[in-house]
Amino acid sequence: MESIDLNSHELFINREISLLEFNIRVLAQALDESLPLLERLNYLCISCSNLDEFYEVRVASLLQMVEIDPNVISSDGLTINEQLERIAVKAHELVAEQYRVLNDILIPAMEQENIRFLRRDSWNASQKNWLEKYFNEELLPILTPVGLDSAHPFPRILNKSLNFIISLTGKDAFGRNSGRAILQAPRALPRIIQLPVHDTESGPYDFVFLSSIIHAFITDLFNGMTVKGCYQFRVTRNSDFFVDDDAIDDLMLAVEGELAMRNYGDEVRMEIDANCPEETVNFLLARFELTYDRLFMVNGPVNLSRAQAVYSLVERPDLKFPPFKSNVPSAFGRNKDYFASIRKQDILLHHPFQSFTPVVDFIRQAAKDPDVIAIKQTLYRTGVDSPVVAALINAAKAGKEVTVVIELLARFDEKDNIGLAAKLQEAAAHVVYGVVGYKTHAKMCLVLRKEGNQLRNYVHLSTGNYHPKTARLYTDYGLFSCDKELGEDVRRVFMQLTSLGKVSKLNRLLQSPFTLHHGLLKMIEREIDHAKKGKPAKIIIKVNAVVEEQAIRALYRASQAGVEVKLIVRGICCLRPGVPGVSENIEVRSIIGRFLEHNRIYAFMNGGDWAVFAASADLMNRNMFRRVEISFPIIDKKLSDRILTDLQRYLKDNSQSWLLQQDGQYHKILPGDKPLYQAQAELLKSFS
Incomplete structure (x- = not known):
């Protein structure tokens, strides 16, 4: 039988696409009707804030790498530009789904519960009067529109801030008319405003987005001029920063200096109102030096993650997860x-x-x-x-x-x-x-x-x-x-x-960047040796990410030797399971539930005398080689058995588990005819 090259690009899944797949699984929670409604809204908002960070850090990093060396190849064989192309397709699909879930599913479902997001065309007279007063007293004094002309250049746009581009006709008091103005909404302002109950038409939980209020009364900011159009937009910037290790005397001062610039890093994405005219869109793209693949035309508020504020504003315990009391041993x-x-x-x-x-x-x-x-x-x-x-x-x-x-x-x-x-x-x-x-x-x-x-x-x-x-x-x-x-x-x-x-x-700890990586590989090799000798061999790893290539190849060798490998990976997984002759014995599942799965466990059967290690480190290059991490053994057998029992709970989950397929897609496990089993719910029950 011809040996298989474990370095082949085909054996690896792209880490960036894998991270977007995680966001898709988070968003899927918003569609799960078995979950409380406000929790579903929360999952939608989390998927949006996750995507923000993805662009701020991961896409920003790729764009910087293009400038340095565009020919760098990822573990799955893609150039940086090819990765950016695939990211753009996947991210646009994700954003379209986010707004579909909001507009077509969650907003109607919340209206059934008398939680309403009121659009401008649905305000009654008393609501409009209250909102106009709110605008004049709370917003107008602190809003500062900037008319664009030679004396008023395009303002610096803060990272992820809510902004408006306004099209104008007419002349102001000085006879000026540039045709455009920019308005930045101060960050101190709430993005969602709860209306008081005015009359029988009002509900206890009526909300209006700040953007709707500004749209409604924008003409008050431009006395004597005509507002032809007002369109919200938001720019995401590179929020990672670099501190030169060799050129600093005081790390704190260096970090403080970089923090001051974080809000004004390079532009990596723009979101804008779907109704914005093409001419205005092109004007903004040119201003921010962005291409169409990083433009998102959205049908709703551009700062969608801010809708998470509704969760705490609505006092409806029946629409949230039931409270629990943590146990003290x-x-x-x-x-x-x-x-x-x-x-x-x-x-x-x-x-x-x-x-x-x-x-x-x-x-x-x-x-x-x-x-x-x-x-x-x-x-x-x-x-x-x-x-x-x-x-x-x-x-x-x-x-x-x-x-x-x-x-x-x-x-x-x-x-x-x-x-x-x-x-x-x-x-x-x-x-x-x-x-x-x-x-x-x-x-x-x-x-x-x-x-x-x-x-x-x-x-x-x-x-x-x-x-x-x-x-x-x-x-x-x-x-x-x-x-x-x-x-x-x-x-x-x-x-x-x-x-x-x-x-x-x-003596007992494994530590990166020194012994952790080598120690884990050594324990994988021990399981391979057991399998080759005909002994039972098994590996269970629960982490947030699996990226590091040497470890992935070691797990492939383990699978080839007959070791049973179970991976519980919340987010990124670059290992490709189910490949004939390589990874048939590897199962990868992701758990998305009420709690964010965060613990890292490395468990090895070790001939029946299980070696169980907990760790601060994921199976990533940065954790193994560029961080100080520790992995500590669970020496007491009762405690290690307890962790193994917990892992079995996760492997038994048939409600909140997603299985990674060979093609890199995830399929949700359904209970079918079996009793429904949720690992997190069982853990809550066991400690209650």
Whole structure:
């Protein structure tokens, strides 16, 4: 039999198209009538904000690469321009579907529930009077239209801001008439306005888009002139930025400088009202140096993701997911003495099914405990008013040695992290920004406690961020332990991050960019060896993305050897399953449900003695080679068995699972004649 070249482009799926496929699966949730109506609106808005980020980061990156070297080939054999062409087709299909779902499905369904988006032509007299007053008192004083002429050049358009281009005739007080004006809606203004109940025709949840109000009263801004047309548009810009590692003396100052320019990066996309005349469209395209493949003519508000505000404005619990109360493990005991509890046993938390509160309380207790000498913590995303940061500040004020490694380059959280760093430094905590050139993405907390004549290390390691709000929305694992070798490994990693020196040998942790990639490949090869010897062999991996080519080829070899490979991949997957002679033994599924699947688990059968690792890292090049990541073993068999049981739940899901096909498309699994089974619902039930 002729050997198959595992480097063949045909064996890889394009990562950008795979990411768009994820967005299609998110949008499909908005069509699922079994879900509460306002949650369906939420999924629509999430798919829109995801697409924003896709253009801000991924498309922007490809456009920059075209300028550097247009001949670069992706793992699936496409040039950059070919990728951009395919992205344009897929993205336009996605946007058309987003507005169809809004206009034809969700808006009519919400009207049935007396939640109405009122168009200008449907306002009654009392509503119009109220909106005119709102315009005059709340909007008119802060709106600044700019007439385009030689003294008023085209204004700088903020990234993703709501704007209007207005066509005019007539002359103003100075005899000017350029024929066009630009109006930018200030970001402070709400994009959706809730109307009060005026009369029997009004409902409790009547809403009007800000764009509709401006359209209705735009003539008030141009006294004595005639408004021929007013069309909303929005420009998406490159929001990624580059910090030259070799040319900076102070990382914080460099990041602050780049942040100031983020709103004015290169234009990568324009959305504009579908009714806008071709002449005006071409004028804007020329102004922003954009081509038609990055133009989106939309039938509705250009800033569709802002409709998410309706969710919190409408007090209808029957149209939302039922509330749940996160469980606090009994292992912590009634007195919540975290140190005593952790000394007895390792404790595993599974968020959001189990509460994040013990993580915060653990740090708070460490801050107050007179026997605690030092606390070391990594922070990637944690929120502006973080209770974790508050606890660290209190610890520093109490005289503890507090060291915090803050990642300033956590995308879209840079500004918040700069503010948190300043607060911690004011409290006399030691703040460092990790290693220049490598994002610190590891999730670790280390508490050093004096117990008798010895120092004991208590650790919390996690697959997710120290962010209480996202811990209610993202699925993640967190491990408490005082295992001696594990604690020593964590201490050594912190030493690497805060000082200089060679890489220390780690006993239990795998760490990127040093041992994680090699360690995972080694465990895959071990399963291949077992399969070749006729022993049972199985790999289960649950991550957010599978991109890294060496790992994909290793999984192909595993499949060829007869290893059963189950991949649960939320988003991007470049591995192509079901290819004869290559990947028949690989199944790839994606779970899209109430919670964002975020935990990373690498599980290997290991001859029946399962090796289960949780990690901060996905199977991506950046996580393996350009970030500081950790993967930690689940040593306690009860806990590793619990994770394996959780994985089986996901593999059994027949309601929120999508199977990746050989052609790169995803098909949703339907229960058919079998009882409906939802992994997330079962987990909620098991911890309730």
